[in-house]
Amino acid sequence: QSALTQPASVSGxxxxxxxxxxxxxxxxxxxxKFVSWYQQYPGKAPKLMIYEVSKRPSGVSDRxxxxxxxxxxxxxxxxxxxxxxxxxxxCSYAGSSTLIFGGGTKLTVL
Amino acid sequence: xxxxxxxxxxxxxxxxxLSLSCTVSGASISSTSYYWDWIRQPPxxxxxxxxxxxxxxxxxxxxxxxxxxxxxxxxxxxxxxxxLSSVTAADTAxxxxxxxxxxxxxxxxxxxxxxxxxxxxxxS
Numbered sequence: 757q758s759a760l761t762q763p764a765s766v767s768g769x770x771x772x773x774x775x776x777x778x779x780x781x782x783x784x785x786x787x788x789k790f791v792s793w794y795q796q797y798p799g800k801a802p803k804l805m806i807y808e809v810s811k812r813p814s815g816v817s818d819r820x821x822x823x824x825x826x827x828x829x830x831x832x833x834x835x836x837x838x839x840x841x842x843x844x845x846x847c848s849y850a851g852s853s854t855l856i857f858g859g860g861t862k863l864t865v866l
Numbered sequence: 867x868x869x870x871x872x873x874x875x876x877x878x879x880x881x882x883x884l885s886l887s888c889t890v891s892g893a894s895i896s897s898t899s900y901y902w903d904w905i906r907q908p909p910x911x912x913x914x915x916x917x918x919x920x921x922x923x924x925x926x927x928x929x930x931x932x933x934x935x936x937x938x939x940x941x942x943x944x945x946x947x948x949x950l951s952s953v954t955a956a957d958t959a960x961x962x963x964x965x966x967x968x969x970x971x972x973x974x975x976x977x978x979x980x981x982x983x984x985x986x987x988x989x990s
Contacts, residue, residue, distance in 0.1 A: 757929050759912065792976035794913075801962060801983055802913065807976035845913050849975045853901075853918060853926040853968070860912040 760785065760846055760858035767864040768836045776861045778829040778846030784856055786827035790849035793822055793831045795842045796860075802845060806831060833863070841865040868892040870963045870981035878957075878988050884950040888963030888981060895944045896921040899969045903977060904937065904948045906959040914959075918966070919946050953988045960985050 761779040768774040794802035806822035846858040874886035904916040917937040964977040
């Protein structure tokens with residue numbers, strides 16, 4: 757069970773859109789519609805931003821959108837704001853009631 | 867309001883066993899809709915799912931850690947616990963407890979509630 761693959765870092769200017777990819781395999785992302793995304797600020801616990809590939813929990817801005825194609829999931833943040841600067845992690849169900857995270861992506865708002 | 871709080875020693879010696887507990891407040895750990903999880907994050911690194919436990923005691927473990935991990939639940943105390951044996955410096959991390967639901971109608975297979983995390987350092 758290897759970690760899902762995310763870019764180490766992405767950046768964008770305020771108002772722009774960015775996309776963070778999360779690459780898995782046919783054993784995890786490719787086989788299930790259970791991909792979630794988390795936002796984490798330094799020293800804080802992660803916060804659920806997206807579940808079941810593209811659903812947003814109550815209270816999460818509609819600037820955050822999730823999608824999936826084959827074995828790659830993506831998180832798109834539109835209308836970037838300074839407050840979006842954080843680490844982002846994807847997570848996928850991997851069968852047999854196990855879960856696997858991505859390595860994380862640091863988002864810098866320029 | 868549901869809250870999770872980790873507790874346990876912040877320093878563990880190499881080769882010994884790391885033990886943590888998570889106290890659930892604001893809801894019953896015996897809910898049929900949720901599994902309770904342990905997740906860790908080494909300093910400056912990413913998240914790693916360790917284990918899940920149901921209130922009945924059914925457990926699921928990360929295959930890479932399975933030989934060293936034991937999760938347990940105490941419904942009378944509304945707590946669940948983690949033991950990680952034969953620790954090394956590589957086990958130094960912030961350990962989070964969290965919950966997820968495998969039941970349709972909830973945040974399916976996503977961690978919606980997290981504890982604040984507990985730093986455990988493995989050092990002699």
